[in-house]
Amino acid sequence: MSYAEFEASALRGDFGRREKPRSLWELIPDGVHLPEPEFIDAVSRNLRRGRIVILLVGDGIREGAEQLVEVLQSHA
Helix, strand or coil, rough: CCCHHHHHHHHHCCCCCCCCCCCHHHEEECCCCCCHHHHHHHHHHHHHHHCCCCCCCCCCCCHHHHHHHHHHHHHH
């Protein structure tokens, strides 16, 4: 998965009452001094190496959640 594909997938999520960010980099806290190009390079490198942790967080179990977990686990 490329960075662009990962970002597009992540940004399809529900951000609740928060305004939907235009990019993943916008989600980095202000205290972290990491230029956007370095962030994109680091995420891309870790995606390529398979070094990433994905958290699925919700306020309830929805239909299909178990299937989603199985798909993610099969690509671990």
